[in-house]
Amino acid sequence: MKSSSTSDWRDAVVYVVDDEAPVRRALATLMRSVDMRVETFSSAEEFLQFARPAVPSCLILDVRLRNKNGLAFQQEIVQSGLRIPVLFMTGHGDIEMSVKAMKAGAMDFFAKPFRDQDMLDAIGHALARDAARLASEHMVAGLRASYETLSPREKEVVPFILAGLLNKQIASEMNLSEITVKVHRGQVMRKLNARSLPDLVRKAEALGIKPHEPRDSPGPRAGTDGARQ
Template identity: 65%
Template sequence: MNLDSNQTGAADATGDKLPVVYILDDDEGMRLALSSLFRSIGLRVEMFETSQAFLAFPKHDAPSCLVLDVRLRGESGLSFQDQLARDGLRMPIVFMTGHGDIAMSVKAMKAGAVNFFAKPFREQDMLDAVADALARDSERLAAERSIATLRESYASLTPREREVMGFVVTGMLNKQIASAMNLSEITVKIHRGQVMKKMGARSVADLVRKAEALQVKPQPPAPNVTSGSARP
């Protein structure tokens, strides 16, 4: 079960964006000691005795990390790390153990753990590791939100605007796009302007970067594109 029912005032004041450290350890004394340590620097803390309780708990939409014991009652923390990866839960993990060895730490780090501590450890080392993990997760969340915003912008484009965008990112001029799409140049210019506005692109280069981030495939240039006649 979730053993942390005492939320800090700072969490209430700043809302759900306050960084949070999840502690998963079957040793109650260690959970409480770590909770006190992290709360001393203003972090929100959630504590769990079992992996099942952690998985069932609704996660905060905020920079987070998991401080995980390698040896949990009846299961392996390393196996749980693999399960989290399969489930798509990408928060950084800081491992700790009283029984660790080099092979275990190497496996944990290769699987994406940001640090691995043998008990007992220096409190400042743990604080530094958690600060690094939270900074990494903050960057990950910012990148994911940026992509989500781009997807929303792209979804707002009409089918014709998406087609124009596909040509624009190849570097084609309005005249060439008009010929390829059998449109008037002024119509292409209007669509292109709408694409730039809706995508929040400051330049063609910026639009290209956004298209690459979205994995939007550029339209292949039409063969023998000319500035011939076009219809509106």
């Protein structure tokens, strides 16, 4: 019977790293029984060399591999920047090992033998989380591309807008005319497809752009030139 957690993941990939062939075959059979794509590997090195498509995925990893400790490999994955949900399994598990795995970011920890349905449910949750990550990264990539269409002056205006300054205040801060600031603000909102200031703030946060912080003790300002742009 198909798991409700995994029935809609036909484009996803489940990776299995275990040095025991019977375990790999059993998990591959389980995944295929719910129409999921599965790729199995006998070592961490084989997994790293595999060309992984940009689709929702998760890694089922044995704690005790022949040539590498699974927990150590998980740390390598994290340090390499590979963001993939990890489900650990072991025939020699204990509480201390489980705690280490979860603290390092593992989503679940299974002692062999485990119930097929429990594994399928955990995989469904892992794939859902990875799908959300991919969607977020795609959104940020689109925002970054839109942000790069801003002119240097428009980029300079953004932190002031985020700080909630009025056009008149921004004009004073940047030594520009108020009408020029108004034009720049309009371009920023249009190019970033921001419907409101809160929407712009959310998008700026996703891009890591911070609001302008006023100086604590501003010195005397030079005379402004309203024509400067």
